[in-house]
Amino acid sequence: MIRTLDDLGVEGAALGVRVDINSPLDDGGPGEPRELADDARLRAHVDTVRELCDRGGRVAILAHQGRPGGDDFADLSAHAARLDELVEPPVGYCDGTFSADARARVENLDAGSAVLLENTRFYSEEYMSFEPERAAATYLVERLSPVLDAYVNDAFATSHRRQPSIVGFPETLPAYAGRVMERELEVLGNIGESPEPRVYVLGGAKVDDSIDVARSVLERGLADAVLTGGVVGNAFLLADGVSLGAASAAVVNERSHEAVKGAGELLDDFSHRVYLPRDVAVERDGERVELDLEELPAAEPALDVGARTVAAYAEVLEDAGTAILNGPAGVFEDPLFEVGTRELYTAATRAETSIVGGGDTAAAVRKLGLEGFDHVSTGGGAALRMLTGDSLPGVEALDQPERP
Ligand code: ADP
Ligand code: MG
Numbered sequence: 001m002i003r004t005l006d007d008l009g010v011e012g013a014a015l016g017v018r019v020d021i022n023s024p025l026d027d028g029g030p031g032e033p034r035e036l037a038d039d040a041r042l043r044a045h046v047d048t049v050r051e052l053c054d055r056g057g058r059v060a061i062l063a064h065q066g067r068p069g070g071d072d073f074a075d076l077s078a079h080a081a082r083l084d085e086l087v088e089p090p091v092g093y094c095d096g097t098f099s100a101d102a103r104a105r106v107e108n109l110d111a112g113s114a115v116l117l118e119n120t121r122f123y124s125e126e127y128m129s130f131e132p133e134r135a136a137a138t139y140l141v142e143r144l145s146p147v148l149d150a151y152v153n154d155a156f157a158t159s160h161r162r163q164p165s166i167v168g169f170p171e172t173l174p175a176y177a178g179r180v181m182e183r184e185l186e187v188l189g190n191i192g193e194s195p196e197p198r199v200y201v202l203g204g205a206k207v208d209d210s211i212d213v214a215r216s217v218l219e220r221g222l223a224d225a226v227l228t229g230g231v232v233g234n235a236f237l238l239a240d241g242v243s244l245g246a247a248s249a250a251v252v253n254e255r256s257h258e259a260v261k262g263a264g265e266l267l268d269d270f271s272h273r274v275y276l277p278r279d280v281a282v283e284r285d286g287e288r289v290e291l292d293l294e295e296l297p298a299a300e301p302a303l304d305v306g307a308r309t310v311a312a313y314a315e316v317l318e319d320a321g322t323a324i325l326n327g328p329a330g331v332f333e334d335p336l337f338e339v340g341t342r343e344l345y346t347a348a349t350r351a352e353t354s355i356v357g358g359g360d361t362a363a364a365v366r367k368l369g370l371e372g373f374d375h376v377s378t379g380g381g382a383a384l385r386m387l388t389g390d391s392l393p394g395v396e397a398l399d400q401p402e403r404p
Pocket of ligand 1: 205
């Protein structure tokens with residue numbers, strides 16, 4: 001049984017709250033602190049943090065930023081400052097995660113206030129995968145658990161990982177789903193009960209992942225139709241024998257050497273349920289040019305789907321009970337190639353229920369100012385896993401027996 005904040009006695013309790021506020025950062029000058037380039041992920045958790053403070057909790061927030069060795073690997077001072085602005089109750093910052101200092105900060109927290117502890121990934125164990133029992137024996141969990149009364153996981157977007165801050169604490173503390181987690185599970189955890197027909201719109205550049213999702217949802221009978229776009233759509237066109245041109249083929253192969261084969265096998269098994277683009281857009285002399293399949297191959301890479309594809313897909317989406325979107329239909333970052341994603345996604349909002357999952361996909365929705373979706377997931381990899389019908393280690397860890 002997964003308990004929520006409705007089941008938690010908050011007043012006066014020290015709560016370890018795992019969030020996912022991993023964000024793009026500005027470059028920052030030499031010696032300058034890095035600033036947040038986008039605070040959408042922080043905003044998502046405001047409700048959870050505010051509620052716990054308002055109910056008199058003593059809130060110790062756990063989070064990560066970037067990965068060791070990566071450009072975005074940074075401390076959480078900017079995140080704390082921004083959270084302090086976004087959440088009414090005070091949010092402090094502690095530059096340790098489970099040091100004596102950090103533990104003292106947690107123990108001395110006033111009811112109704114919060115502290116953001118340092119980037120969990122500053123400690124090497126947090127970047128490893130563990131079974132829950134072993135995760136509970138890491139330094140982070142062993143040192144922090146004694147000063148906490150309960151653990152709240154609101155980091156849906158990290159819950160596909162078996163990291164100590166995700167799967168370890170539920171072994172040592174009573175565990176609860178935060179509000180973000182609760183909502184994600186409500187929608188993505190019950191995809192099999194969402195209105196039919198169910199139409200998956202798969203685009204973007206993670207071709208192998210998308211083909212896995214398509215196969216999984218088709219085999220499980222979750223999907224009635226799969227509409228393909230982006231690099232994914234190009235892989236299916238190649239698998240179907242369309243000669244897109246060397247430039248497009250190179251992009252697909254750069255992403256995966258298995259993609260065309262995987263797409264071909266899926267077409268063999270489910271041809272009538274998988275829809276392929278009918279036209280593509282390329283850049284020619286600085287302009288967008290749409291080409292029908294008969295006009296291919298093109299020297300330029302296919303960077304978007306064209307109007308005929310959008311019209312055909314829109315017809316399917318019109319009658320959909322549920323539209324599930326993952327991966328943009330084109331290179332939406334370029335104004336010349338955003339139109340496919342814009343129009344397809346707009347058509348998807350006309351389905352009875354529409355759900356958006358995926359990191360760049362959610363970014364596309366925000367950038368293009370698209371509205372009207374029933375749910376925009378905070379998760380990328382985690383959302384993909386849920387959409388295939390799989391469970392997440394972090395969610396399984398929250399499933400605790402009822403207490404007397
Ligand atoms: P998400 O993060 O939502 O799961 P992906 O990372 O799989 O999505 O894909 C997003 C990226 O795919 C975007 O940066 C977009 O520019 C790129 N993309 C979409 N269509 C094409 C295309 N035809 N050619 C090259 N890149 C594309
Ligand atoms: Mg991505």
